Amino acid sequence: MKNNRLIKSVRYILLSIFLIFVTVEAYLHQVLGGRKSPSIHALCPYGELESMYSLVFNGTFIQKIFSGTFILLMLTLILAIVFRRSFCGLICPFGALQEFFGVLGKKLFKKRFVMNKNIDKPLRYLKYIILVVTLYYAWITAGLWVNPYDPWAAYGHISSGFSSLKEEYPIGFMILILILIGSLLYDRFFCKYLCPIGALYGIISKFSLTKITRDKDRCINCNLCSKNCPVNINVSELSEINSSECINCNLCMIACPSDKVLDIKTAGKSVKPLTNIILVISIFLGGIMITKATGLYEVTPPKITASTRITADEIKGYMTLEEISVAFKIELNELYERLQIPASIPKDTPLKEIKNFIPGFEVETVRELLR
Known part of the structure; x- marks a missing residue:
């Protein structure tokens, strides 16, 4: 149990670090400008997904997107293939923001609410619709079409002041407020119902090398695994957790009071939760550091010199x-x-x-x- 508390703490520390990092970068972007600090779009893998059509057919990134954004997308797709939606459960700053609001909500209301199944199930498909619609318009307009409606973009511009938010992100800011209110009541509100990149990772994770298995014979049916799942998977009723909703947060395993009931298996081999977290973070940060060292990772525009030519x-x-x-x-x-x-x-x-x-x-x- 002591080890489980350590794993849980490590996870929250990681989420906090990524959230703080992106928040600071977003603030610096507003203060120093795009030349010195990346925009929140450049640090979001979904920005590159929106830019993919332009990159493939025109050989260029759309506005605010750079090579580093492409690398972030590739790394998160690799994670989805190998370790399911690990980016969502262990790295994503917006996911972290929702979780921390969830912790606050639990303190305020003394419990977490669960959406009625008749409402929850159809709402889960909404993120797939958003994925298709936003990509379609991003590709035909060759720009960040979703930007005015993007709650994460609105979050990144909070430091610019309310008047700027009202002018540039009136809808996005309102959606952000609704998401944060929803997160006070329901775990991972945006992730479950609205996140387009999460929808893509979910599709890929169906073919992931990582699975969580449950030993029915060892299980004491305490239901703690299901109660602690932030995306409301009924872990206690399954022998194998292969849901596209699973964000590989390890909270079900951390909550389980019995040994060897739940097991993470990657390519058929058992992996400890802490090892799982270390591997995910190593691939993600290692990929960034390697590409940065080789000059491939850029999230800000190059400096303009006498040889620069732009239209x-x-x-x-x-x-x-x-x-x-x-x-x-x-x-x-x-x-x-x-x-x-x-x-x-x-x-x-x-x-x-x-x-x-x-x-x-x-x-x-x-x-x-x-x-």
């Missing part, structure tokens, strides 16, 4: 006036004249912040004037 359509809001001057080989004073802005605006001003000097000024204006 007007590739102009981004985080780019400064000076960078535009360098990229388009235009003298600064000429650039100011063409953009019809006063010379008093500092040259290191990001384009998206020019509106602070000239109300109503949009980045699209720069694109139009430099075409």
